[in-house]
Each structure stands twice: as C-alpha cells, then as structure tokens.
Amino acid sequence: MIARPQLEGRIRAALRRARVVVLIGARQTGKTTLARRFLPSDDPNYFDLENHETEALMAQPLTALRERRGLVVIDELQRAPGLFQTLRVLADRPGLPARFLLLGSAGLALLRQTGESLAGRVEVIEIGGFTIGEVGAAQATRLWRVGGLPRSYIARTEAAGTAWRRQFIATFLGRDLPQLGLTVPAPAMRRFWTMLAHFHGQVWNAADPARSLGVSEPTVRKYLDWLTQTFMIRQLPPWHENLGKRQIKAPKIYFRDTGLLHELLGIAGMKGLLGHPRSGASWEGFALEQTLRAADPDEAFFWATHAGAELDLLMLKRGRRVGVEFKRLDAPRLTPSMRIASEDLKLEQLVVLYPGAREYALSERVRVVPLAKVAGAGMDELFPKPRRSGTRIRRGQGFRGQQLS
Helix, strand or coil, X not given: CCCCHHHHHHHHHHHHHCCEEEEECCCCCCHHHHHCCCCCCCCCCEEECCCHHHHHHCCCHHHHHCCCCEEEEEECHHHCCCHHHHHHHHHCCCCCCEEEEXXXXXXXXXXXXXXXXXXXXXXXXXXXXXXXXXXXXXXXXXXXXXXXXXXXXCCCCHHHHHHHHHHHHHHHHHHHHHHCCCCCCHHHHHHHHHHHHHHCCEECCCHHHHHHHCCCHHHHHHHHHHHHHCCCEEEECECCCCCCCCECCCCEEEECCHHHHHHHHCCCHHHHHHCCCCHHHHHHHHHHHHHHHHHCCCEEEEXXXXXXXXXXXXXXXXXXXXXXXXXXXXXXXXXXXXXXXXXXXXXXXXEEEECCCCCEECCCCEEEEEHHHHHHHCHHHHCCCCCCCCCCCCCCECHHHCECC
C-alpha cells in the first residue's frame, strides 16, 4: 500500500466544505481504496453498486438512504445515474444528518448530471494513478514504464504487471464500456484504441482512423469522446488568439497512463521502450500528466502555429500564464520556438522540464527544471510568487532570484 496523504487531505477538506463529494477517475486508480480510509466497506453506510444485493436495495434510493447518518459512501455511481435527484433532496435536509462521498468512473456524464441537480452542493475531485510525488523521484523511470495504475505499479514481477494490464484492457473493452452504453464490438474498439496509441502526442485527425475502420469521422470522434470520458485519453485543447498567425485548432491526443500505452504499442521492458520510435512522445505524455496533477491549473492548452512555432503546455491559473516544454534530453537548450512562444503568448515564465537532476536558467524568463522537482513541489514551483518590483536576476541565479543547485 502506497500512502497518498495529499489526496486524503483533499478529500477530508472537501467533506468538511461540501454536502456531496464526488471522486471521479479511471477504473483501478484507487478510488475505492481511498474511500475505505474514511469508511470500511463492511459498514452499513457503504454501498457498492456492483454488488447485486446493494443494486436491488438502491432500486428505492430514498428509502435506502434517508435514515442514514454521518458519512455515506456510494461506489460505482455510474451504474445508477438517476441517483442524483434523490441526493439533491437528501443534501438539502436541515441539520445535514448525512454527507455523501460518491465514486464514479465516467467523468463528463457524471459532471453533467451533477451540474443539473447538485449545483452548489457538490465538490468534485479527480483521482489518477500514482505520481512521482507519491512513489518518490528514484522510481520515476519505473513509473513511466509501467504506468501509475496501482495494481500495475505494485506488481511483483514484469510478467505479472504485463498480465494485469492485458486483463485490464480486455475487461475495460468487454465489460466497462458496454455498461456505460457503448455498443461497439470490443475488437473494433481495441483496433481504434491501438490506432490512438500511434497518435499519442500528436494533433488529432479523424480522417485516417475513420478510413482504416471503415466508419465515418463523426463515429470515430464519438469513440474518442468515450475514451476521454472514461479517463483513458486526454484531449489537450489548442490555445488560439488573434496573433496575426495561422494557429492549429485541433486537440492533441495523449494516453493518460503510459503503462496502457506501452501495452497497446507492444513495448516490453525498458530496453524496448528506449529503443521505440514513440519513446519521446511517451515521455512527453508522462511528463504532461505529472505536471497537470502537480500544478492543478484552472485551464490547460497547447499552442502551435502552421509556421512551426509551438508550446507543449500553456497553463492558466488565477489569471497567470505559464508555459511548459517537455524535453527528454540531457541538457535542453533555448530554441527559437521557445522565444516566440514566450513573446507571443506573453508568458510569465517558461519552464523546460527534463529527466535530469540539475536546474539552470536559459534566459531571464526561461529555466530548465527536473521533472521530479515539479512533480513534488507542484504549483509553488510552476507558479512562484511574483517578485518585488526592482528585483534583478544576477548571474548564477534562476528565475525570480532562486539560487540554482
């Protein structure tokens, strides 16, 4: 068991503030394990909707829940989407006799219903796989290779981890997606998912997958949206504004777990990963997820122009703009694209993240930082407090006067 104190702290704080807290995230990311830290699964107030007896009991949800007191946990909420109307009634009772912790594996569908019926009563927390901050910087390479899904990461042997990931993919396609209403045959969906593995880190274009599968472009977009809603894929939207330049306006596609990406690409072991042509794109996606989990920005985009200038990640938080580039290099250098992005997008700073250990400045507003440092420090590292007016950066110092290691 790998402790996740930061996540536990967020959940405890949310339960103090909100009447209903929803934990959403992909299958097998540890939502149930976290919930059991707050309420044992054998407690009468714990409802697992994958249990047939519980499912039958919840056929009359108001009867099943209105006498409950204290914390009530409802797991696998996507199996009972009509429950939100009942929860609104229960959450509005005077005196707050009960608070509700809900767990679900389908994000946008849950959030849409929450927005319709629980506005002002709910707080949503997204749960992902393990992060570098949770497993330690020394394990970052292994985390990249096998992914952050807990049972994949803690597998005792390489063979056991591979077998678990294969079974996860088969179960997800054959059981989980059909339960959510997607009726596409599992073999067809697997072919599409494998195609997406080759799009990882690239701008999305529906034409090629549609042609290969023999379906329409709107159909493959629907497939992509299903994988996005179930947290398998991240669609990173493009940023565009009036800069007098032709800018890319289609999203980039990233696998949210690199262990599943490597399984679908047929990559075995570290040697196979380092020698694979998609190795660099894989590390970029891994670094992207780690950065977003640590920084928790208000909004995130990528930026690219048809002339070739680009920025891997643009994060907005409380009105501040920070750019991020991901470079799997020994010693990243300043590039013309970095200068253009910094100037055109009016970035407060641009951070180049790499797998090394040394931090150094490339210019007044561009610095190179180890990914492990950002994954541990998070928002404070990427969004440092503004420097006082008149402060000057001296040689040998990093951005905002921070002494380099």
